[in-house]
Amino acid sequence: xxxxxxxKYDIKRKYFRVLQISLIISLSLLILAFKFFxxxxxxxxxxxxxxxxxxxIDIPITENNTTPPxxxxxxxxxxxxxxxxxxxxxxxxxxxxxxxxxxxVEPRVDKDEVEPDVIFIAVEKMPEPIGGIAAIQKxxxxxxxxxxxxxxxxxxxxxxxxxxxxxxxxxxxxxxxxGCDEVALEAVKNSRFTPGEQRxxxxxxxxxxxxxxxxx
Numbered sequence: 001x002x003x004x005x006x007x008k009y010d011i012k013r014k015y016f017r018v019l020q021i022s023l024i025i026s027l028s029l030l031i032l033a034f035k036f037f038x039x040x041x042x043x044x045x046x047x048x049x050x051x052x053x054x055x056x057i058d059i060p061i062t063e064n065n066t067t068p069p070x071x072x073x074x075x076x077x078x079x080x081x082x083x084x085x086x087x088x089x090x091x092x093x094x095x096x097x098x099x100x101x102x103x104x105v106e107p108r109v110d111k112d113e114v115e116p117d118v119i120f121i122a123v124e125k126m127p128e129p130i131g132g133i134a135a136i137q138k139x140x141x142x143x144x145x146x147x148x149x150x151x152x153x154x155x156x157x158x159x160x161x162x163x164x165x166x167x168x169x170x171x172x173x174x175x176x177x178x179g180c181d182e183v184a185l186e187a188v189k190n191s192r193f194t195p196g197e198q199r200x201x202x203x204x205x206x207x208x209x210x211x212x213x214x215x216x
Contacts, residue, residue: 119160119204125197127161127205139187140211146178147215155184155211163202165195176213184211 129136146152153176160169170189175181188209196205 004176005157092123107187119206120196120198121206123196123198123203123205127165127193127196127207129190129209130165130194133209136187136191136209136211139190140183142213143179143183146176146213149178150215151176151178151180152213152215153180155181155213157184157188157211158206159191159209160204160206161193161194161196162196162204165193166189167193173208180211180213184213187211 155175156173158171158173159167160171162168167189170185172181172185175184190209192209195202196207197203
């Protein structure tokens with residue numbers, strides 16, 4: 001059950017009446033103030049800020065009018081004229097005969113200029129195996145151990161060929177193992193090459209040989 005407030009002490013019932021009375025009183029006081037005090041002015045303090053005077057002086061730009069001293073002209077020595085007169089030098093004709101036949105000059109190669117112990121890497125005519133690489137491949141016998149182990153690939157060798165085309169040394173560069181390296185070395189060592197030449201002279205040359213081992 002809700003409690004009822006006593007009307008005597010209920011503030012909300014008197015709220016609008018009190019508000020109206022307060023507005024009337026405030027407006028009355030404002031009207032009386034403008035009626036009895038019409039000339040109310042606010043005095044403003046006059047401020048005279050001190051101004052500081054600054055004199056601006058134009059400073060002239062300094063110019064350097066001093067010129068460097070003139071250096072004396074160097075004296076060039078002049079030879080004394082002589083009474084000797086140069087003789088006339090005959091000048092040959094410089095015209096080119098287009099139709100003239102010129103003898104072919106072949107380069108002279110002295111075999112003594114090529115040292116016998118020098119082994120060349122690159123020459124004008126490189127040595128080649130007689131019958132080609134296929135002739136060396138025919139000499140290859142695939143090792144049984146390499147076949148069973150499934151070893152295949154390329155064996156890279158370096159063959160040293162002399163002036164007659166004979167192989168006097170063979171080195172292994174990269175092998176695959178399984179007995180293939182030894183078979184490749186033996187096949188290249190027993191092969192013949194065309195000799196390499198430098199300026200028409202047979203020389204010793206080293207050449208790279210790849211041997212292929214392929215499972216069938």
